[in-house]
Each structure stands twice: as C-alpha cells, then as structure tokens.
Amino acid sequence: MTSILITGAARGIGYQLARQYAEAGDRVYATTRDPGKAQQLDALAAASSGRLTVHRMDVGNAASVKACAAELDGAPIDVLINNAGVWGGLETQTFQNMDYENWAHEFNVMAMGPFRVIQEFLPNVLAGEQRKIVTMSSQVAAHVYDHVIGYSYASAKAAVNRLMTALATELKDQGVIVVPMHPGWVKTEMAGDVADIEPEESATGVRDVIAGMTLADSGKFLKWTGDIHPW
Ligand SMILES: NC(=O)c1ccc[n+]([C@@H]2O[C@H](COP(=O)([O-])OP(=O)(O)OC[C@H]3O[C@@H](n4cnc5c(N)ncnc54)[C@H](OP(=O)(O)O)[C@@H]3O)[C@@H](O)[C@H]2O)c1
Structure with missing residues (x-):
C-alpha cells in the first residue's frame, strides 16, 4: 500500500488526488488549512475505513507545518x-498595479x-519506499509561456521550480525523486470554467506520472501528461 x-x-x-488515491486503496494523509471546513474530505475519511485521515496544515506558517509533522512523526x-x-x-499583480503584500503571500x-514542508517531512519520505516528492508548479513559470502573466504567481512558481531542481540535486544521493509538475489548465476555483480540463483528468494524469517516475526523472519539469515542459 x-x-x-x-x-x-x-x-x-x-x-x-486524495479521492482517487483513497479509492485505489492507498493510505492518504489529506491536509487542509481548516479541517472544520473540509466536509468533502470528512466524507471521504468516513468512507475510507481509516485509509484517509484529515490533518491541519497551513503551508504558509512554519509552526503549523511543524505541528503537522509532529503529528505524523x-x-x-x-x-x-x-x-x-x-x-x-x-x-x-500587473506591472501597473502590484499588490506587494499579495506577492509576498x-x-x-x-x-x-x-x-518548509519538505524540510519537515523529509524523515517521513526517507522512511517510505518510493521517496517521491511532487510540487505543483505551473506552465506560467516557464520562459517559453509567451502570454501576459500575473507577476506574483508566475514568479512564485518559477522560484519553486528552481528550488525543486536544486533539491533534486541535493537529495539524489538519498534516492529521493523531486519533480515540479504542471497539472494542466484545470477547472477549479483557481482557474475557473474557462480552463481546459476537469480536476479528475488532471489528478488521473498526475497519479500516472507519479507512478512511473524514477530517479532519472528527478529535477525534470513535467506535465500531467508525462511530457517534459520546456522552461
Ligand atoms: N487550476 C489550474 O489551472 C492550475 C494550473 C497550474 C497550476 N496549478 C496549481 O495546482 C495547485 C492546485 O490548484 P487548484 O487549481 O486545485 O486550486 P484551488 O482549487 O484554488 O485549491 C487550492 C488549494 O490550496 C489550498 N491552500 C491555499 N493556501 C494554503 C495554505 N497557506 N496552506 C495550505 N493550503 C492552502 C486551498 O485551501 P483552502 O480550501 O483552505 O483555501 C485549496 O485547497 C496549486 O498549487 C496551483 O497553483 C493550478
């Protein structure tokens, strides 16, 4: 499992992703900023015979990440x-109108x-057999994405790509695979209905790519289809 x-x-x-992994019989630690508002997750947890558990974690808050890591020690x-x-x-987040507080957030x-999540959970990953870390990036991180971008979002995603490629190098000797991934343009609250694909299709693709990832893929920027994203 x-x-x-x-x-x-x-x-x-x-x-x-949580739903599909749980339905496949895997053990899922589903984290959310506010478990009190996570009714969909609670329903999954209730139907999972203990395979899916819900945990509080705000990834923007170091103490919260540490507390979750302590819970899953x-x-x-x-x-x-x-x-x-x-x-x-x-x-x-345009050139003309930049909200610097939002950028920092x-x-x-x-x-x-x-x-910080990787820092805190690396012992758990090293205790696992597969040692895979995937970070959702975005096509807008890539220099080849030739459209108007939201400067804050795109620069944060570009930064996380570079952090992940550096961690891929740092953690290679420990057999950890680190991959930044573009999940597609997906119809969620973030992207809206104008996007290309449904969350189910994105999650299925992401899961397939994760299942096939080897150490040779570490540090590559991959799409949800498994193709390399140029950047
Ligand atoms: N949708 C797309 O087209 C698209 C394209 C490229 C990349 N991505 C990336 O894919 C990932 C998922 O996006 P999505 O489309 O599923 O967005 P979404 O529907 O807006 O969901 C975002 C999730 O992130 C959580 N979140 C926000 N701030 C958080 C924090 N400080 N700590 C912990 N959780 C936090 C939200 O939790 P709450 O419920 O508590 O708000 C929510 O569950 C994101 O990294 C996004 O940038 C999405």
Missing part, C-alpha cells in the same frame, strides 16, 4: 505532494511553503 501526503486537499486538484510517506496554492487575481505559500 502506497502512502501519500497531499497539501491543500480540501478542494480542486488536491481533493481529486514516524509515519512513512511514499509520495509527498505539495499541491497547496493561491492566486490573488490578475488585477493585483503567494511567494510564501507557493515557493517557501513546499520548501
């Missing part, structure tokens, strides 16, 4: 998925957040 920890699992892509984690993300809206959650 594979064990998986997912951040930001109460909705969107994170929720679909000693639990092997085969696959750690840094999924949590925030999008403050395009109007507050997005950077804290999406660049520093995965880094």
Whole structure:
C-alpha cells in the first residue's frame, strides 16, 4: 500500500488526488488549512475505513507545518505532494498595479511553503519506499509561456521550480525523486470554467506520472501528461 501526503486537499486538484488515491486503496494523509471546513474530505475519511485521515496544515506558517509533522512523526510517506496554492487575481499583480503584500503571500505559500514542508517531512519520505516528492508548479513559470502573466504567481512558481531542481540535486544521493509538475489548465476555483480540463483528468494524469517516475526523472519539469515542459 502506497502512502501519500497531499497539501491543500480540501478542494480542486488536491481533493481529486486524495479521492482517487483513497479509492485505489492507498493510505492518504489529506491536509487542509481548516479541517472544520473540509466536509468533502470528512466524507471521504468516513468512507475510507481509516485509509484517509484529515490533518491541519497551513503551508504558509512554519509552526503549523511543524505541528503537522509532529503529528505524523514516524509515519512513512511514499509520495509527498505539495499541491497547496493561491492566486490573488490578475488585477493585483500587473506591472501597473502590484499588490506587494499579495506577492509576498503567494511567494510564501507557493515557493517557501513546499520548501518548509519538505524540510519537515523529509524523515517521513526517507522512511517510505518510493521517496517521491511532487510540487505543483505551473506552465506560467516557464520562459517559453509567451502570454501576459500575473507577476506574483508566475514568479512564485518559477522560484519553486528552481528550488525543486536544486533539491533534486541535493537529495539524489538519498534516492529521493523531486519533480515540479504542471497539472494542466484545470477547472477549479483557481482557474475557473474557462480552463481546459476537469480536476479528475488532471489528478488521473498526475497519479500516472507519479507512478512511473524514477530517479532519472528527478529535477525534470513535467506535465500531467508525462511530457517534459520546456522552461
Ligand atoms: N487550476 C489550474 O489551472 C492550475 C494550473 C497550474 C497550476 N496549478 C496549481 O495546482 C495547485 C492546485 O490548484 P487548484 O487549481 O486545485 O486550486 P484551488 O482549487 O484554488 O485549491 C487550492 C488549494 O490550496 C489550498 N491552500 C491555499 N493556501 C494554503 C495554505 N497557506 N496552506 C495550505 N493550503 C492552502 C486551498 O485551501 P483552502 O480550501 O483552505 O483555501 C485549496 O485547497 C496549486 O498549487 C496551483 O497553483 C493550478
């Protein structure tokens, strides 16, 4: 049985990943900022015969990440998925109108957040058999993405790509696979209905890619289809 920890699992892509892994019979540690508001996750947990448990973790808060790691002390984690993300809206992150507080918040959650989660949960990952870490990045991180970008979001995702490629190098000797991944343009609260694919399709693709990942993939920026994303 594979064990998986997912951040930001109460909705969107994170929720679909939690649901699909639980339905496949895996052990899922589903984390959310506010378990009190995670009714969908609670329903999954109730139907899972103990295979899915819900845990509090705000990835933007070091004490919260430490507290969750203490709660799961000693639990092997085969696959750690840094999924949590925030999008403050395009109007507050243009060249003409930049909300610097939002920029700092997005950077804290999406660049520093995965880094501090990996710091705290590395012992769990090393205790697992698969030693896989996936961090949700985005196509907008790539220099080849030739569209208007939200500067805060895109720079936070570009930063997390670089952090993950560096960690791939640092952790290679310990057999840890570290992959930043673009999950597709997905119809969630973040992207809205204009996006391309449903969260179910994204989660299925992400799971397939994770299942096939080897140490040779560590440090690659992958799409949910398994293709390499140029950047
Ligand atoms: N949707 C897309 O098209 C798309 C494209 C490229 C990349 N991505 C990335 O894929 C990931 C999932 O996105 P999504 O589309 O599923 O977005 P979503 O529906 O907006 O869900 C985001 C999740 O992140 C959680 N979150 C936000 N701040 C957090 C924090 N400080 N600590 C812990 N959890 C936090 C949210 O929790 P609450 O419920 O507590 O708010 C929510 O569960 C994100 O990293 C996003 O940037 C998405």
